Structures are given as C-alpha cells and as structure tokens.
Amino acid sequence: MGAGHPESPERLSAIHDRLLIAGLLDYMAPYDAPLATQAQLARAHTMSHVRELIAMAPAEGLRFVDPDTRMNPHTLQAALRAAGAAVLATDLVLAGEAPTAFCNVRPPGHHATRDAAMGFCFFNNVAVGIRHALDVHGLKRVARIDFDVHHGNGSADIFRDDGRVLMCSIFEKGLYPFAGEDDDGPRMVNIGLPSRSGGDAFRAAVTHHWLPALEAFAPQLVYVSAGFDGHREDDMGNLGLVENDYAWVTRKLMDVALRHCGGRVISSLEGGYALSALARSAAAHVKVLIGAD
Numbered sequence: 001m002g003a004g005h006p007e008s009p010e011r012l013s014a015i016h017d018r019l020l021i022a023g024l025l026d027y028m029a030p031y032d033a034p035l036a037t038q039a040q041l042a043r044a045h046t047m048s049h050v051r052e053l054i055a056m057a058p059a060e061g062l063r064f065v066d067p068d069t070r071m072n073p074h075t076l077q078a079a080l081r082a083a084g085a086a087v088l089a090t091d092l093v094l095a096g097e098a099p100t101a102f103c104n105v106r107p108p109g110h111h112a113t114r115d116a117a118m119g120f121c122f123f124n125n126v127a128v129g130i131r132h133a134l135d136v137h138g139l140k141r142v143a144r145i146d147f148d149v150h151h152g153n154g155s156a157d158i159f160r161d162d163g164r165v166l167m168c169s170i171f172e173k174g175l176y177p178f179a180g181e182d183d184d185g186p187r188m189v190n191i192g193l194p195s196r197s198g199g200d201a202f203r204a205a206v207t208h209h210w211l212p213a214l215e216a217f218a219p220q221l222v223y224v225s226a227g228f229d230g231h232r233e234d235d236m237g238n239l240g241l242v243e244n245d246y247a248w249v250t251r252k253l254m255d256v257a258l259r260h261c262g263g264r265v266i267s268s269l270e271g272g273y274a275l276s277a278l279a280r281s282a283a284a285h286v287k288v289l290i291g292a293d
Contacts (some may be wrong), residue, residue, distance in 0.1 A: 022283050086130075113157040148230070
C-alpha cells in the first residue's frame, strides 16, 4: 500500500520466519492459496462490489480506495488469494484432510462489508470461507470469533441477519471503525473494552460472554479473525495484550471446538503491525491451534 504503510508484505514474512524458527512448520502442511472465484466472493459480497474492485485495479502506481486503503497492480491478485485461502481451508478441514488451518494471508478482511472495501480490507476473507461452509458444504451452525483490536464491522454487516452464524468479538472502544457497541443482535456477542484494559479484562470477557454463548450455540465449525494488534507493543491499539493472552484464548476456543465439532478451527490473519510482536503472537496462536503447545 506504499512505503511506510503498516499493512506491509513484511508482516507475512515475519510470521513465516517465526514459525520456522520455532519448529512449528514441521507440524504443518503448506498450501498455496488459490484465487477465489467471483461466485465464491458473491456469497459474502454484492456482485457490484466484486466487479468494482476488479475494475479499480491499477495497471501501475497506487489507487486510493479510502485515505488508508490503496491498491497497486498486485493488490487484486493478493486479495483474491487471501479470500481463496479461506475457501481452501474450509474444504481441507471439512474433508478431514487437516484438523485445523491457519491462513497467513494479506490483505486482511474483517472491515470489508457486503459492498465496500475499507480499513486495509478488500474482500472479507473469513466471511467468504464461512459462506462456503454454509452454502456449499451445508453446515447449519458456524461460529465466527474476532479478537482484533478493531471491531470487525464488515463481518457484522454481512452476517447480521444470518441466524446460522454466531459472532463473538472483543475490541477496543473508541477506535476505527467506531462501531460495534451497538451490534447486539441475537447472534452477536460484541464486547468493547476500554483502552489499557489488559489481559485480565480480555480473559474475563471471553469467560463470561463468549464461552457461554458458544456452548449454547454448539458450532459445527469455528472461524477466527485473528488480529494481533491488541498487543502492548503495537501502536495501532492500546489494549495491552501479550502472547500468552492469544495462546490462552486459542486454547479456550480449541476446547469448545473439541467438544462440539471435532476440533475443527480455521484461523485467518487480520491485523497486527508491530512485526516482532505480530510474529510472536501468531506463533503462540498457531502452536495451540495445531496442538504443539
């Protein structure tokens, strides 16, 4: 998105290198993300949005979607592969070829609404995967978890009226996109935390709000919008979380998944912009996700 932009290619390299150094790649089968098709994207987005982004892709230079979100000549391909990764992960996990999946992809997706790109996001990767699970594989109950420091307004827009999806999120109040606290539908558990809340408040919100809702819902598959920008070293937010908090919440989600859906969890990268903190946090998350902790 341009020199100095926090949503940089180095994010994926930092995560990959940390997984390699930690020996976690030895437990993982790598897959190249395919390009999502227009039909797959249209299950979560309007076709006009899909076509508009395709038409906007520049042949050279940068094109601004909003003041923070920019396209270069390679952005469309990256965005299609980020969404395609969620589709492939869904197929692999539901076919029993992988018990869990982590999509180390960019650009992120959870701010992309049905008909708009925003907040570094073009297509809502997790939403595309969820609709693939529901509409193609025929699942009836899917949980979507989001612990990014920013509220996933795009996911809320897409699933607000879909009773097949339980949405649980924790985010910092007063941050972009300045939404979430009023999203209180029957399938939404959105917890806005004050700045500098720290790990204890985060864990209490998960324990007292997320876990009872997840137990009652009994999901057949769990998706995670895994944003690590709530880390205390990341200046995109100020929740004050650390690696152990991400490992802890992943363990709680895995416990739910093991009880209700054979441990099937699909995680896709969202935010996280302080490279060292991002890499350490993602590794802590993946270590639990693949059962290597």
